Amino acid sequence: MSIIKESSHKYNLQNVEKANLYKDIFPYSEVPKVTFNHVQVPMDLPENIWITDTTFRDGQQSMPPYTAEQIIKIFDYLHQLDNNSGVIKQTEFFLYTEKDRKAAQVCMERGYQFPEVTSWIRANKEDFKLVREIGIKETGMLMSCSDYHIFKKLNKTRQQTMDMYLSVVEEALSHGIRPRCHLEDITRADFYGFVVPLVNKLMELSKEANVPIKVRVCDTLGLGVPYTGAALPRSVQGLIHGLRNACGVPSELIEWHGHNDFYSVVSNSTTAWLYGASSINTSLLGIGERTGNCPLEAMLIEYAQLKGTTKNMKMEVITELAEYFQRAMNYNVPERTPFVGSQFNVTRAGIHADGILKDEEIYNIFDTDKILGRPVVVAVNEYSGLAGVAAWINMYYRLKDNEKVDKHDPRVAIIKEWVDEQYADGVRTTIIGNNELELLVEELLPEITEKRQVIAS
Incomplete structure (x- = not known):
């Protein structure tokens, strides 16, 4: 037996005399309520959006x-x-x-x-x-x-x-x-x-x-x-x-x-x-x-x-x-706003920096450099460790493959010791600035800054 389904329903305007304000859902003196009728409707993503x-x-x-x-x-x-x-x-x-x-x-x-x-x-x-x-x-x-x-x-x-x-x-x-x-x-x-x-x-x-x-x-x-x-x-x-x-x-x-x-x-x-x-x-x-x-x-x-x-x-x-x-x-974009904030793909944790040092795919959401023109950044602070310093150098100077500096490089250890000294007395609470690290890299790893100048020219 076939079942005849109603193809359409006539919905008439309900010209009520009193406003329906759904006060059971929106009591105003309380946070609004979410109510459920347990009706499930089908997903229907259009072909063109x-x-x-x-x-x-x-x-x-x-x-x-x-x-x-x-x-x-x-x-x-x-x-x-x-x-x-x-x-x-x-x-x-x-x-x-x-x-x-x-x-x-x-x-x-x-x-x-x-x-x-x-x-x-x-x-x-x-x-x-x-x-x-x-x-x-x-x-x-x-x-x-x-x-x-x-x-x-x-x-x-x-x-x-x-x-x-x-x-x-x-x-x-x-x-x-x-x-x-x-x-x-x-x-x-x-x-x-x-x-x-x-x-x-x-x-x-x-x-x-x-x-x-x-x-x-x-x-x-x-x-x-x-x-x-x-x-x-x-x-x-x-x-x-x-x-x-x-x-x-x-x-x-x-x-x-x-x-x-x-x-x-x-x-x-x-x-x-x-x-x-x-x-x-x-x-x-x-x-x-x-x-x-x-x-x-x-x-x-x-x-x-x-x-x-x-x-x-x-x-x-x-x-x-x-x-x-x-x-x-002069609009202030909150620094941790996804995709556009200054810190959205910045990592500070040493363990994360170590992962990025091995392969940035481990801790970056996608190739933010290729897609958004925003290379992944490692900020250096008291928790960065050797991996964080090495990752900062590699990211900041965009070193690839065999150009990358290893965290076991003794010159990285020298920079890391300098960073530790900055936080030793507990006075400093800010991250190490790029300009500060640039001076150290220029002194200890001159081949990196020299190559960068050649590329820029």
Whole structure:
């Protein structure tokens, strides 16, 4: 006997009189709760996945505003990093100031295919005029979808809110502009009572106009969780699966936008990819509201791990970008930040240095020199020992194969004794500077510094 399965279910807007704030999950006076319904949804990594950027929007609103020149420079860097691979597909701009509009215009005139210039507006017709005036082809629109926002911020009913959002989408479509709907605070929203009915209406408009309407899934407070069996509204798996199956949104029209309030921004973003979203929204260095957005550089590495390739991206530009932020904007990159911090591939422990001395693959995550232009570094301190000193010499001077200095070289022992003396009285607590070690190497191992000068010349 065959079983007839229901192919679709009609989800009607639940225009409730009282806000559903999920106080059992978000009691406010306590840490939020993670609830489980033990429903497992299938993993569904799309064939094509990519990254979008919000450095000039969410990133810019959380630090001193960038100058037009800085925006254009960073945009050029993003293009160089992507290198026409299409992995960094888009970036979004504010349009509220003359400076931002000028920068967006210059970036559009660059004529790059990637990243495409898009914009961000509030879901009202006055903001929409800015998009029409500058000629951008796609714009994001803020669509707050939790009752926290609908009842408390907008002071509207769910029906009034949905009608307002749909009218702005219709306005965009009437002018041939692709809408991108930012479902703000979705991890506290009534998914089947508001989000699904809204998105179903958006998909109807998309079909009628034959224009793709994107859905950005905004984890505004970083409340999403990646766990299998977690319940809505916090389940990243459930949100993406629900949009794909209850609303029929194609993977290529789903974009995840996360924040890092609970240290989960990268795992949540990767989970969104794994369960059906093609696009992950990021910002350079993770700069964004409060604890920040998902770091673009982190998701490039996640992309490489999931897809087994970096395509033709120039990954070393990640290092150049981090240096530019520090140099041009006095932005302090925390030194232990993965991939971009000054200490991310620095080892101090003697036993680790001994392993690196034998083969740097033992204690380095990958060839950071080849991929990021950041050779592994051994810092010398009181715990380095002979192996640490020898490893520093070999790494610092980039000695290869038979050029490498062995830790049993008596000259290494002399340097190590000097290092020990620096810490003997307990006064010094800092690492030995490269300039200090350079002087010792120049004196004790002149053939190394002489060869370096020949190569440099």
